[in-house]
Every structure is written in C-alpha cells, then in structure tokens.
Amino acid sequence: MHQTPGSEIALKVVSAPRKRSYKQVVKAAGAGIISAAMVGIFALPVYAATEPLPDAETAHAQLLSTVSSSTIAVPAHLPSAEEQPIVVEAAIEEEVFAVASFSIDIPAGAGAQGIVDGAYSQLGIGQDCTDLVQNSLSALGLVTPRLHGGPDLGTSVGTWAQFGYVVSDGSYAPGDILIWPGYHVAIYVGNGMAVHGGWTNGGRHAESTVLTGAFATGAPSAVVRVA
Incomplete structure (x- = not known):
C-alpha cells in the first residue's frame, strides 16, 4: 500500500486534537462530579446536621418539665423572719412562768402538799x-428561791429548823425535810420515797433532781417538819 507523507501527517494532526479533547472532557466531567459533591457537602444548611437550639422560653419550660415534684421536699410551712422570735419568746415566757410558780403562796392547810408539789x-x-429544798419551800413564800438569787442555806439542821421544828418521834410525813448534816438534804414525799437534788446513778452531787428512796443514803440524822 502506498501512502503519501502529507496524508499521514494530516491524519496525526487531526487525531491528536480529538484525543486531547476526550481527556479534557473526562477531566471536566470529573471536576464537575467533585464540585457537585463538595457543593452538596458545604452547601447543606446548618440545621440539616444539628437540632435547632431552643429559645429561652422553650429551654425554661423543658427544665421545669424535667424536675419531678417528688424530688423536691418542701415543708408545708416555712416560718418567716417575723415568726421566729415568737417561738423564742414563747419558750422564755414558759420558763419565766415555771420560775414564778415557785413563789405562789399555797393556801393555809395545804402547806405540806405545796412543798411536795414544788x-x-x-x-x-x-x-x-x-x-431543791430551798426552791420547794419558796412555794410557800418562806424563802427566796435559788432560781431568783436566794442564798444557799446549806445542810445544817439549825438553818432548816427555823422554818418549823425538829421531829423527835421518828415519824415521817410528806413535806418533811430530811437532813444529813454537812452532807445532804431532801424532801420526803411519802411511801418511803423522797425527791433528791444533786443525784445520779444512786450517788450524790451530780446536779440532777430525782425521785428515789428516802433512805438511799441511809437514815437521815434529823427531820424538820415545816410549820
């Protein structure tokens, strides 16, 4: 087969541009696909990937709805600042009344029972x-109670005898003052029992007032009956 140089050259010249055009089309198509993909990614609105943030009113309502009423313990009544002093004053008034009750005179004929009640x-x-003994006698108005600053009358027989007389027949009556000189005094209340001050666990000088046996520390050396 005989070919002329001119036609071969012309064929190559014509074919080359077509080959380049095909590559350019492929590149352009690829670039278009990539560009479309990137546009698809970056052009998505923000709300497409995340939930919208609630406004202030919605957030507040959601917060309230998540708190169960059973998880909050609120007292039925909270005292106000004005109510607080009332409670304190009531306690003070009760204490003052308790102290003052020792100074109330007992009617005639009930003196011994008044001492016992005191x-x-x-x-x-x-x-x-x-x-204890001095405060009990103050119920009759005989002495100033220790609670009101009265002097300590001690444990001597003579001091307590000024309010009555010393019993010499060995008898005991409710309201009698039992005396262990230099050691202890108590109020006899009947049935072999007495109210003792300064007492604990069967011992003495523990600053507690108790009801126990009249002879828990032995028989008293003297008994004074208030007249």
Whole structure:
C-alpha cells in the first residue's frame, strides 16, 4: 500500500486534537462530579446536621418539665423572719412562768402538799440538793428561791429548823425535810420515797433532781417538819 507523507501527517494532526479533547472532557466531567459533591457537602444548611437550639422560653419550660415534684421536699410551712422570735419568746415566757410558780403562796392547810408539789415540779432539773429544798419551800413564800438569787442555806439542821421544828418521834410525813448534816438534804414525799437534788446513778452531787428512796443514803440524822 502506498501512502503519501502529507496524508499521514494530516491524519496525526487531526487525531491528536480529538484525543486531547476526550481527556479534557473526562477531566471536566470529573471536576464537575467533585464540585457537585463538595457543593452538596458545604452547601447543606446548618440545621440539616444539628437540632435547632431552643429559645429561652422553650429551654425554661423543658427544665421545669424535667424536675419531678417528688424530688423536691418542701415543708408545708416555712416560718418567716417575723415568726421566729415568737417561738423564742414563747419558750422564755414558759420558763419565766415555771420560775414564778415557785413563789405562789399555797393556801393555809395545804402547806405540806405545796412543798411536795414544788419538789415534784423540779424533777429532772440540774441542781444540787440544797437548791431543791430551798426552791420547794419558796412555794410557800418562806424563802427566796435559788432560781431568783436566794442564798444557799446549806445542810445544817439549825438553818432548816427555823422554818418549823425538829421531829423527835421518828415519824415521817410528806413535806418533811430530811437532813444529813454537812452532807445532804431532801424532801420526803411519802411511801418511803423522797425527791433528791444533786443525784445520779444512786450517788450524790451530780446536779440532777430525782425521785428515789428516802433512805438511799441511809437514815437521815434529823427531820424538820415545816410549820
């Protein structure tokens, strides 16, 4: 077969541009696909990937709805600032009344029972034995109670005998003052029992007022009956 140089050259010249055009088309198509993909990624709105943030009112409502009423313990009544002093004042008034009750005169003929009642009213109070007896006698108005600053009358027989007389027949009556000189005093309340001050666990000088046996520390050396 005989070919002329001119036609071969022309064929190559014509074919070359077509080959390049095919590559360019492929590249352009690839670039278009990539560009489309990138546009698809970066052109997505923000709300397409995340949930929208609630506004302030919605967030507040959601916060309230998540708290169960059973998880919050609120007292039925919270005292106000004005109510607080009332409670304190009530307690003070009760204490003042308790102290003042020792100074109320007992009607004639009930003196011994008045001493017994005064002794019973002091059960559980922290005080020594002489305070107990003196406060009990103050129910009759005979002495100034220790609670009001009265002097300590001690444990001597003579001091307590000024309010009555010393019993010499060995008898005991409710309201009698039992005396262990230099050691202890108590109020006899009947049935072999007495109210003792300054007492604990069967011992003495523990600043507690109790009801126990009249002879828990042995028989008293003297008994004074208030006249």
